Structures are given as structure tokens and as C-alpha cells.
Amino acid sequence: MKILATVEDIKAYSKEMKEAGKVIGLVPTMGALHEGHLTLMRTAKKAADVVIASVFVNPTQFGPNEDFDAYPRQFEADCEKLRSVGVDAVFHPAPQDMYPEGYCTYVNVEGEFTKKLCGGQRPGHFRGVATVVTKLINLARADKAFFGQKDAQQVTVIRRFVDDLNIPVEINMVPIVREDNGLARSSRNAYLSEEEKKAALILSASLAKAHKAYDEGERDVETIKKIVVDSLNTEPMSVIDYVELYSFPALEEIKTVEKASLLAIAVRIGKTRLIDNLILGE
Numbered sequence: 001m002k003i004l005a006t007v008e009d010i011k012a013y014s015k016e017m018k019e020a021g022k023v024i025g026l027v028p029t030m031g032a033l034h035e036g037h038l039t040l041m042r043t044a045k046k047a048a049d050v051v052i053a054s055v056f057v058n059p060t061q062f063g064p065n066e067d068f069d070a071y072p073r074q075f076e077a078d079c080e081k082l083r084s085v086g087v088d089a090v091f092h093p094a095p096q097d098m099y100p101e102g103y104c105t106y107v108n109v110e111g112e113f114t115k116k117l118c119g120g121q122r123p124g125h126f127r128g129v130a131t132v133v134t135k136l137i138n139l140a141r142a143d144k145a146f147f148g149q150k151d152a153q154q155v156t157v158i159r160r161f162v163d164d165l166n167i168p169v170e171i172n173m174v175p176i177v178r179e180d181n182g183l184a185r186s187s188r189n190a191y192l193s194e195e196e197k198k199a200a201l202i203l204s205a206s207l208a209k210a211h212k213a214y215d216e217g218e219r220d221v222e223t224i225k226k227i228v229v230d231s232l233n234t235e236p237m238s239v240i241d242y243v244e245l246y247s248f249p250a251l252e253e254i255k256t257v258e259k260a261s262l263l264a265i266a267v268r269i270g271k272t273r274l275i276d277n278l279i280l281g282e
């Protein structure tokens with residue numbers, strides 16, 4: 001596996017691959033890789049000739065009081081995992097290489113949907129994501145890029161700016177990967193103590209209750225949300241940030257679930273903020 005440590009390295013590599021006629025798949029990550037990421041890599045391997053993963057904790061998508069400094073960094077272990085699934089190259093730039101002195105260009109997606117869910121609670125977050133993902137797609141000269149459903153709103157934002165800016169890349173969303181006990185895989189699970197990990201099971205368990213109600217015919221948005229809220233509130237350690245149900249991918253307000261809709265939750269367990277979701281009505 002090639003290690004591309006600089007912007008110049010990745011430019012040279014993607015130029016060579018393009019000239020050789022390869023279909024390039026890009027999997028952007030912030031590292032601390034888990035099975036969810038590796039599923040993205042395997043999916044990309046099947047769909048592209050060459051897979052470039054990026055490992056970059058992107059400073060522009062963190063707010064001033066968020067966990068940028070604490071975010072887990074374990075590049076050597078990440079490389080081992082990337083090698084094990086046959087990734088061809090990993091791009092691991094320094095922040096000052098991606099944002100050199102004088103840097104002042106940002107991609108700002110302005111739709112109402114960016115103000116909902118995580119966008120409402122993390123101002124500037126999607127501006128940072130859209131900016132770095134644009135740069136990564138350009139640098140990798142990616143034909144296809146792969147993102148997890150766990151950050152479903154992020155996928156909506158990325159699809160929107162790719163469309164709006166006519167970026168010739170295909171965006172693929174890959175389903176959530178869970179532990180056997182239901183906990184959605186996340187790099188932030190590393191912050192959880194054993195006790196908190198047990199408490200965190202309430203997220204997937206609450207979504208499962210909503211899924212059951214949906215399967216039994218419930219379609220009313222407020223009722224489905226209440227099932228989730230009531231269930232989350234049975235866990236004393238959980239503090240709800242939001243429980244929302246919108247159309248997907250547009251993320252518009254709905255009263256009943258008639259077509260694909262996103263039931264999305266954000267919950268604090270101790271100091272850790274976890275998100276999870278479920279797509280109903282597909």
C-alpha cells in the first residue's frame with residue numbers, strides 16, 4: 001500500500017492512475033478505523049480498480065469546543081487495517097498542507113436541511129466537511145466516493161454540492177455496521193467506559209422499537225418519535241440531543257412516513273455524543 005503523505009504525492013499518484021485508465025474509488029475517513037470503515041473499503045474495492053483511503057482529522061469541521069484535539073489518532077494501526085482489506089493507497093496529509101497559509105476558500109451548502117440534526121447543533125460543521133470532501137475528490141480525481149449511512153445527513157449534504165457544483169463523481173452510501181449487540185460502529189465508541197458502552201445500547205434498542213412499530217403499521221411521525229424518546233429515557237445515563245424523522249434524502253418535514261424517511265438520533269452518554277439512525281419506508 002502506498003503512503004501518500006503530501007498533496008503533491010496524491011496528485012502524482014492519481015494522475016498516474018487516471019492515465020492508466022483506472023477507475024478510482026475514494027474513501028474519506030478521519031482514521032481510528034473500525035469495521036464500518038473497512039466495509040466502506042471492501043465496497044469500494046468491488047466497485048473501483050484502485051482504492052484511495054484518506055486518513056485526515058479535518059480541523060475545519062470541528063467547533064471550538066469540540067473534540068478535535070482528543071479525536072483518536074492511530075495511523076500505524078489504521079495502515080495495518082487498510083492493508084488487510086487491500087486498499088491501494090492512503091492519503092495522510094498534515095493540516096498545513098491541506099490548509100496552507102492564506103487559505104480562504106470554503107464550500108458552504110446553504111439548504112435548510114443543513115440547519116437540521118447535526119447541522120443545527122454543530123454550526124460550521126458541514127462547511128468544513130463539504131470543503132475537505134471537495135478537496136479530497138479533486139486530489140484523488142475520484143470517479144466514485146463512499147460514505148457511511150451512519151452520517152446520513154452528511155451524505156445528503158455531499159450529494160447536494162456534488163450535484164450543484166457539477167463534480168463528476170458518483171456518491172455511494174453504505175449501510176451502518178453494528179456490533180453483535182446492536183451498537184453502531186463509531187470511532188467515538190473508544191471514549192466510552194464499560195458502563196457507558198452498556199448504556200449506549202439504548203440507542204439501537206430504541207430505533208429497533210420504532211422499526212417494530214413501523215413494521216406493525218405505525219406511520220405517524222410524532223408517535224414514532226415518542227416511542228424512541230420514551231425508550232431512550234428509560235436509560236438514566238442517556239441525555240437526548242435530538243430525535244427526528246424527516247424524508248430522506250431531502251430531509252424535509254413530514255407528518256407521516258410514506259416513502260424513504262430518516263429516523264435520526266443524537267444522544268449523550270456521559271461526555272460522549274453518539275448518533276445512530278434508521279431508514280424507514282424504503
Ligand code: PAF
Pocket residue numbers: 028029030056058061129132133151154
Ligand atoms: O465522516 C467523516 O469521517 C468525515 O466527516 C469525512 C467525510 C472524512 C470528512 O472529514
